[in-house]
Amino acid sequence: MAGTDTSKEFVFRPSPAIILVEPQLGENIGTAARAMANFGLWDMRLVAPRDGWPNPKAVAAAAKADHVIDRVQVFDTLAEAIADLTLVYATTARSREMFKPVIGPDVAADTMTAHIGAGHKAGILFGRERWGLNNEEVSLANAIVTLPVEPAFASLNIAQAVLVLAYEWRRAALSGEPLPFDEDKGVPATGEEMVGLVEQLGDALDRSNFFKSPGKRPGMMNNIRSMFTRAGFNQQEVRTLRGIIASLDRRHERPNPFRVKKGE
Amino acid sequence: MAGTDTSKEFVFRPSPAIILVEPQLGENIGTAARAMANFGLWDMRLVAPRDGWPNPKAVAAAAKADHVIDRVQVFDTLAEAIADLTLVYATTARSREMFKPVIGPDVAADTMTAHIGAGHKAGILFGRERWGLNNEEVSLANAIVTLPVEPAFASLNIAQAVLVLAYEWRRAALSGEPLPFDEDKGVPATGEEMVGLVEQLGDALDRSNFFKSPGKRPGMMNNIRSMFTRAGFNQQEVRTLRGIIASLDRRHERPNPFRVKKGE
Numbered sequence: 001m002a003g004t005d006t007s008k009e010f011v012f013r014p015s016p017a018i019i020l021v022e023p024q025l026g027e028n029i030g031t032a033a034r035a036m037a038n039f040g041l042w043d044m045r046l047v048a049p050r051d052g053w054p055n056p057k058a059v060a061a062a063a064k065a066d067h068v069i070d071r072v073q074v075f076d077t078l079a080e081a082i083a084d085l086t087l088v089y090a091t092t093a094r095s096r097e098m099f100k101p102v103i104g105p106d107v108a109a110d111t112m113t114a115h116i117g118a119g120h121k122a123g124i125l126f127g128r129e130r131w132g133l134n135n136e137e138v139s140l141a142n143a144i145v146t147l148p149v150e151p152a153f154a155s156l157n158i159a160q161a162v163l164v165l166a167y168e169w170r171r172a173a174l175s176g177e178p179l180p181f182d183e184d185k186g187v188p189a190t191g192e193e194m195v196g197l198v199e200q201l202g203d204a205l206d207r208s209n210f211f212k213s214p215g216k217r218p219g220m221m222n223n224i225r226s227m228f229t230r231a232g233f234n235q236q237e238v239r240t241l242r243g244i245i246a247s248l249d250r251r252h253e254r255p256n257p258f259r260v261k262k263g264e
Numbered sequence: 265m266a267g268t269d270t271s272k273e274f275v276f277r278p279s280p281a282i283i284l285v286e287p288q289l290g291e292n293i294g295t296a297a298r299a300m301a302n303f304g305l306w307d308m309r310l311v312a313p314r315d316g317w318p319n320p321k322a323v324a325a326a327a328k329a330d331h332v333i334d335r336v337q338v339f340d341t342l343a344e345a346i347a348d349l350t351l352v353y354a355t356t357a358r359s360r361e362m363f364k365p366v367i368g369p370d371v372a373a374d375t376m377t378a379h380i381g382a383g384h385k386a387g388i389l390f391g392r393e394r395w396g397l398n399n400e401e402v403s404l405a406n407a408i409v410t411l412p413v414e415p416a417f418a419s420l421n422i423a424q425a426v427l428v429l430a431y432e433w434r435r436a437a438l439s440g441e442p443l444p445f446d447e448d449k450g451v452p453a454t455g456e457e458m459v460g461l462v463e464q465l466g467d468a469l470d471r472s473n474f475f476k477s478p479g480k481r482p483g484m485m486n487n488i489r490s491m492f493t494r495a496g497f498n499q500q501e502v503r504t505l506r507g508i509i510a511s512l513d514r515r516h517e518r519p520n521p522f523r524v525k526k527g528e
Binding site: 005009035064065096099100101102104106148154155156163170171174180181184234237 | 268269270272273274275298299301302303304327328329357358359360361362363364365366367368369370408410411412413414415416417418419420424427428431434435438443444445446447448449450498500501
């Protein structure tokens with residue numbers, strides 16, 4: 001999935017903060033930063049990273065997500081890291097026996113999109129590699145976000161969890177906007193062009209004795225017309241098909257026992 | 265996000281095949297297998313893997329996703345790998361100048377869910393690390409799937425792309441089913457309990473001279489009632505709140521200039 005367009009500048013849209021609580025490995029900070037950059041996030045906050053900051057291993061693993069790494073903010077406590085946020089989600093893979101809503105990344109992304117779109121700030125907490133967030137940290141969040149993983153194989157690393165949340169954020173935030181690229185679909189064929197195509201095919205099939213009896217022709221032509229219409233051909237494709245039919249039609253000269261006039 | 269429940273057995277639901285075309289690094293095959301396992305996929309197919317198969321590096325990187333690794337099928341050609349499939353998507357990060365629909369992972373997942381739910385088979389193609397799929401390979405697919413990445417930072421590795429597609433598959437396939445866990449929300453408080461809570465609070469506020477004039481009391485009580493109702497307290501939380509109010513109420517003995525009877 002290589003495809004970075006170096007002519008494009010990274011766009012700093014309002015977006016959720018990604019808050020890593022006491023991350024242990026620099027590599028995980030870096031790959032999380034990269035996952036954020038993939039989906040347009042840029043506000044990374046670290047709470048008491050084990051190996052301090054800056055961390056050369058994080059920079060190396062971030063693979064040029066410099067615009068994220070350069071903006072990292074470090075805090076001593078989680079309370080300070082979320083001080084400016086008005087919506088906070090805690091990611092966790094297990095129940096905490098707390099009275100708190102549990103939602104999926106899709107609902108979280110939709111809610112954050114509305115919240116941030118209204119001018120407010122949101123963030124998502126990710127816990128330590130070994131044992132996640134503690135219950136006091138989770139209690140600071142408005143809701144718990146969990147991934148719809150297979151229970152028998154539920155272990156995701158931090159960067160993977162960040163990737164899924166970041167993907168969902170961008171899907172929700174850019175909902176209705178075009179994907180990074182689209183293919184040219186050509187100019188759709190008109191009704192007249194489709195009728196012309198099917199008539200040419202019908203004539204050629206008459207000449208090749210395709211219809212075993214004249215009575216079957218109208219029904220079979222309806223099926224063919226239906227099949228071709230469903231394909232949504234463009235004008236160039238109709239020209240290609242007409243060329244194919246003409247080529248096959250000229251290949252054999254066959255007797256034509258029940259030639260039927262157009263429109264019958 | 266550690267949280268594998270070793271008491272649970274992996275469930276082999278009908279699900280899309282993940283087809284890696286000429287993968288080069290065993291590690292990427294392994295991490296892709298792990299991403300599949302996270303979201304319940306198990307049908308991995310390799311087309312002409314560079315280093316042959318089995319590949320010890322793939323096994324190591326798969327981190328115990330043995331139920332995926334043990335079922336890997338290897339094919340000489342892509343045509344053989346997709347022979348049994350009736351819906352095929354090609355992932356790519358760039359335009360191919362082909363007349364082909366381009367969709368996001370969410371639409372792909374929804375379509376595959378319907379297709380597989382109807383008893384048919386589907387698969388998703390992922391290209392080589394260096395340069396993805398070639399145009400002939402893409403032309404074998406029904407549509408192109410691309411991720412809504414930030415154009416200025418679009419490079420995802422294979423395992424990350426597999427992770428997002430696998431996540432979307434599971435989100436769509438299990439749509440409406442519960443997440444891996446949920447929190448106990450307690451027994452919702454009844455209307456009577458809410459009225460009792462607010463009345464108790466109103467009485468306490470009367471005693472503490474909270475209302476500057478009796479005329480303001482009804483409107484302010486409406487606001488308080490509305491705020492408390494919106495919070496969706498459960499019965500235990502209402503009991504806790506009543507205890508808090510009683511405790512604060514006893515703390516100070518204040519004169520009560522305009523004590524108002526309930527219901528006024």
